[in-house]
Amino acid sequence: MDKTFIFGHKNPDTDTICSAIAYADLKNKLGMNAEPARLGSVSQETQYALDQFGVEAPQFIEKVPEDIKNVILVDHNEFQQSVENIKDVRIIEVIDHHRVSNFETKEPLYFRAEPVGCTATILNKMYKENGIALEKEIAGLLVSAIISDSLLLKSPTCTQVDIDAAHELAEIAEVDLDTYGLEMLKAGADLSDKTVAQLLSMDAKEFSMGDSKVEIAQVNTVDPSEIYAFQDEVETEIAQIIKDKDLKLFLFVVTDILNNDSEVLASGAGADKVEKAFGTTLENNRAVLKGVVSRKKQIVTVLTEEFTK
């Protein structure tokens, strides 16, 4: 039988890696010849989850090999987030929880997107629908994915379906959800070996807001003050990025995973928009945004509104 590759998005996070592994497991149990793959390096957080459950990272691919005709996408659908030669292969399935955009096929396919907090939550359903029992290791990877995407069930993107799935999966994986979850998030939040340049690029995304280009970089930590000890160095680096990319605003979001707040550093000509959008005052270019943890739901939306006023 022809082999099918299953992979998530570029700059893979824990949901993308774990969902690729889990869905390949399910597909193989259902009789398909499936193999998980990844489009980028494994983060510390993801590696912690893989080690915890004794699972190998999927193979790295730069593009889909010529002898593979069929692929399945998990945790993404937009072509610019996918493998470089995505238009040369046949997409037979998509399992995702994002908006649909910049995606098309020539033929009908199985496309399943649900508005939940995590792809792993959908896969948990699919094991049940197919009557396949989850092994401890796979349940462990799936609960890790939910913990990651929901910041341990605290993110506003998290739904009741995700919460229920996380509890079910933690039981099968034989871990205490809160204890394991915090350990895993802390492993991902260990920034001690990162350079300032890495901190600013490891999870940075650029957005168009009105006529302005805005970049928002986010890092998770257990102690924001540790990062802001190097504020001068951080701001010098950001000034260079703003110049190179002609940005109106660079917002550095340091999210405290223990308190579920974020301390942001705003740079660029549009820094005042941050004050207006969040009704706050920057001091030393910084402000604490209480209860803000989701870039997608709590930052991009309000900033876009301010920039398009």
Add this chain to the structure above:
Amino acid sequence: MDKTFIFGHKNPDTDTICSAIAYADLKNKLGMNAEPARLGSVSQETQYALDQFGVEAPQFIEKVPEDIKNVILVDHNEFQQSVENIKDVRIIEVIDHHRVSNFETKEPLYFRAEPVGCTATILNKMYKENGIALEKEIAGLLVSAIISDSLLLKSPTCTQVDIDAAHELAEIAEVDLDTYGLEMLKAGADLSDKTVAQLLSMDAKEFSMGDSKVEIAQVNTVDPSEIYAFQDEVETEIAQIIKDKDLKLFLFVVTDILNNDSEVLASGAGADKVEKAFGTTLENNRAVLKGVVSRKKQIVTVLTEEFTK
């Protein structure tokens, strides 16, 4: 609660109309305030099915009214096939069995496409998944949709899942699948009140094949000779369409729903491509294509290959 409109594609067929009605029924039973709608007139075939089960046609809409914020699409996803102001409304769900193309949303949604022969087949599953019993009338509409899309289970687009669903639904609807199916198809194939211009436009689609523009019009009938009694008139009308649209080929496909063959009439400079593509010889510009009933799977594919050689 805000009302949600549910509708299928323009030039509605039986699957589009019946799936809109059935999904609105399911959604209302699940607590949503949903209303089916249609984007065009009801065909004879669809009207036969509606009359048979005593169900009213959904309301006609030219565009989604201003007070309706949320919509659900069934049996299509491509924006050019949808309502004119589709970009002004929020699409909260899609249930479909076509390829995905020219579709996008700003937010995550429930998107369910499966590679089966009919949207109604997916809806039959969804009633079961939600533990909602199908009423006789709704089962009747769903089986009518499957009969229509699969030409009574004969089309190569028909899968085992469609076949199983059709038998289940016929039983709930208390109809004999073959007897009712043929009666419904015959009602749709009654072309006695159609003008030649109507026959050539009622189900015509234009395609780009290589550098050529090709139009393929299809009608269902129980007696192809009835239509070809007016061959001169048909060819005169086609010659005008070819001239107006600068077509390389106009293929008129008259499908015999009793024998599951099609008798085609080829006009235009590219008529020889039909002979080569199907390994046949046109006599009096006509040829019988044995076992050919699906424009999508059996005609467009082989003709496209011939035109792009």
